[in-house]
Amino acid sequence: MRGGARDTLKHFLKALESVLMAEEIARQPGLLQSLDPRAKIAGLLAWILVAAWATRLRTLGLMFAATFALALLSRVPVRFLARRVWLSAAAFAGMLAVPALFLTPGDSLGYGVTAQGARSAALLVARAVTIASLSSLLVLTTPWARILRGLRVLGVPTAAIVVLSMTYRYIFVLIQTAQEMLEGRESRTVGKLGLDGTRRLATSAMGVLLGKSLHLSEEVYQAMRSRGFHGEVYLLDEMRLMPADWLAIGAFAGAAAGLRWIA
Numbered sequence: 001m002r003g004g005a006r007d008t009l010k011h012f013l014k015a016l017e018s019v020l021m022a023e024e025i026a027r028q029p030g031l032l033q034s035l036d037p038r039a040k041i042a043g044l045l046a047w048i049l050v051a052a053w054a055t056r057l058r059t060l061g062l063m064f065a066a067t068f069a070l071a072l073l074s075r076v077p078v079r080f081l082a083r084r085v086w087l088s089a090a091a092f093a094g095m096l097a098v099p100a101l102f103l104t105p106g107d108s109l110g111y112g113v114t115a116q117g118a119r120s121a122a123l124l125v126a127r128a129v130t131i132a133s134l135s136s137l138l139v140l141t142t143p144w145a146r147i148l149r150g151l152r153v154l155g156v157p158t159a160a161i162v163v164l165s166m167t168y169r170y171i172f173v174l175i176q177t178a179q180e181m182l183e184g185r186e187s188r189t190v191g192k193l194g195l196d197g198t199r200r201l202a203t204s205a206m207g208v209l210l211g212k213s214l215h216l217s218e219e220v221y222q223a224m225r226s227r228g229f230h231g232e233v234y235l236l237d238e239m240r241l242m243p244a245d246w247l248a249i250g251a252f253a254g255a256a257a258g259l260r261w262i263a
Contacts, residue, residue, distance in 0.1 A: 023079065025140045030074035032141035037150030039245040043252025044138050050259045051130045057119075059062055059259055060126040065131045066255070085136045093128035099123035110150050110197060144168055149239065165229070170220050177212050 026033060047063065054060050071081055084143055098121070106116030139147070152161050185205070 020083070021145070022140050025074075025076055026143050028075040030076070030141065032070060032074040032137060034244065035248050036239055036241050036245040037142050037146045038153055038239065039241065039248045039252075040138055040142060040145070041150050041154060043249055043256075044134050046252055047259075048131050048134050050256050051127055051134065053260070055123070056128065056262070057122060059099055059148060060123070060130050063259060064126070064130050064133065067130065067137065070137055071133075071233065074137065076137065076140055081133065081136065085132050089128045089132035090125055093125045094121075097124040100124070146239070153239070162229075165224070166217075166221060170217055173216055173220055174209075174213055177216065178209060184206040 047067075051060060051063055054063070068078075071078060100120045101114070101117040102112045104114050104117030104120050106114035109115055109118065142150075148161055148165060151164075152158070
C-alpha cells in the first residue's frame with residue numbers, strides 16, 4: 001500500500017509540475033505569447049476544424065509540421081510536447097484504431113490487415129496528434145484567465161465559462177485533498193497490509209474523497225461567488241487587437257483555407 005501511495009503522490013506532483021511549467025511557458029517572449037488570445041483562439045480553432053475534416057495524410061503532415069514550427073517559435077519545449085502530448089494522443093488513438101486494421105474491407109496486406117484499414121488507422125492517429133498539439137499550444141502559450149476572457153468576448157455563454165473556471169480551480173483543490181489523505185494514511189500505516197486490508201482502505205478512501213469533493217465543490221463555488229465572480233472574466237489590462245494580431249488572423253485563415261482546399 002505504501003508503494004501505491006508513493007506512486008500516487010508522484011503522479012499528483014507531476015500534474016502540478018505540468019501546470020507550473022505551462023504558466024512558465026506562457027510568460028516566455030514567443031510568437032504565440034505575443035498575440036491576443038482572441039486571435040489565437042480563432043486561428044487555432046480554424047486549424048483544428050480543418051484537421052478534423054482532413055482526409056489525406058499529406059494535409060495532416062503539413063499541419064503537424066506547421067504546428068511544430070509554431071512550437072519552436074513560441075519557445076515551447078519539444079520534449080515536453082513529445083512526452084505529454086504526442087505520445088499520449090498517439091497511444092490513445094492507436095488503441096482505438098487497432099480494430100480498423102482488421103475490420104475495414106480492402107486489399108490484404110497479410111495477417112488480416114488491409115491497406116484501407118491501415119490508412120484509416122494512420123489517419124485517426126495523425127488527426128488525434130495534430131488536434132492535441134494545436135490545443136496544447138493554445139493552453140501552453142496563454143494564461144488561463146486570458147483564455148476565459150477571450151472565449152467570453154468571442155461569445156461563449158457565461159454558463160460554459162463558469163463550468164470551465166470551476167473545473168480548473170477545483171482540480172487543484174481535489175489534488176491537494178487527495179495528497180493530504182495519502183500522506184495521512186502513509187504516516188499511520190504500520191506493517192504490511194494484506195490484500196483484503198488494501199481493498200478496504202482503497203474503498204474507504206474513495207468514499208471519503210467523494211464526500212469531501214462534494215463538500216469542497218460547494219465551498220469553492222461559494223468562495224468564487226463571494227468574490228464577485230458570475231461568469232464574466234475581468235483583467236487588469238484590457239485586450240486590444242493590434243496590427244500583428246490582425247495579420248496573424250489573416251495568416252491563420254489563409255492557411256486554413258489552403259489546407260481545407262487540399263484536404
